[in-house]
Amino acid sequence: MLAVREQQDNDTAMIPALMPTYNRADLAFERGQGVWLYTQDGRRFLDFGAGIATSSLGHNHPLLVAAIAEQAARVMHVSNLYRVPQAERLAQRLVDASFADSAFFCNSGAEANEGLVKMIRRAQHDAGHPERSRVICFEGAFHGRTLAMLSATGNAKYLHGFGPPVEGFDHVPFNNLNAVRAAITAETAGILIEPVQGEGGIRTAHLQFLRDLRATCDEFGLLLGMDEIQCGMGRSGKLFAHEWAGITPDVLSAAKGIAGGFPMGAILATEPVARHLVAGSHGTTFGGNPLACAAANAVLDVILAPGFLAGVDHHARMLWRGLEALVAELPDVFAEARGAGLLVGLKCVVPNAEVQAAFAAEGLLSVMAGDNVVRFAPPLIVSEAEIAEALAMMRRGGLRCRPAAVRTAVT
């Protein structure tokens, strides 16, 4: 029976060698320069997706390329059985520049969030509250694709077919303090929030809501976790987006832009939280190896240089004004501009896939997000001229997307 089935499967096996877990656009890029990407067949695109908010220094940045090449030629990986000076330096710089007292390095966003939740649980456990293991998360959240982070994400579509969801995550509506307070029980350990929901549709947490979450955590003895994997590392115009609210979390996850496209994640925590993960309680083989840390140190060299983040803020405001003008001009295509810093989106009236395709036809790369949004997360090194060019492409792309009736009425 099995043999027969295998035979049939082989006859009809049309699965690509590269597992088809993504609906990929038919574009293959051969090289990039700054904010531009070039295809094998010679076309060029303005990259306002940055590999999903990851290529923070754009493509072929000379400092990042040199740092990786030099470190690769010395030593790439030694394991965490030895001291890694590049990791010590990176941790110290992140600590000096943030709320945190200590950093743990890993390899992806989901892995960072897993460690973040472990830290929250372990800190409550060691403080005499082993019953406090649940984390309050938000509707529309995205925290990654591991089994536990699927549960933290809570999206039924992502959980479907993968067996029993991991226990311990409760979901409440975003920006709703009453719902948060109502969801707190004797088993609640902490709260995990994206200051700007990326995948969920570029929905920003109100700054007052973030302040209220901090106060609520203090009131109930809960730990506040920020998932800044997409909105952190300079993208908001400050190193971390929660800084705009004037509060600090207890623990934070970073990844995506942290090493400019080299795979890396990080957990930053205050001392009272961090001290509960000791030798033997958490680990990773690749995390924080010399090569990844050299890349991340090069990214910090750029984004922590005096004036750089102020420049991100300046460019972000220019992009925002342009998006607002587009919404005003083409209300039958664009419903609303959303976001913070260089993580922004256009909520669309027509399907966002059509809008994204029209932008690509104009030579502009963007990324779809939930809630019918097209997202822009350009490299942080984007210039005024490139923003102006992107806005012109968005306008031409938007004009293509006008519903036919409106188009004929106007012309």
Ligand SMILES: *Cc1c(COP(=O)(O)O)cnc(C)c1O
């Ligand atoms: C991308 C993302 C993750 C998951 O990161 P991976 O590196 O894909 O595991 C988690 N949280 C947020 C907010 C993200 O944007």
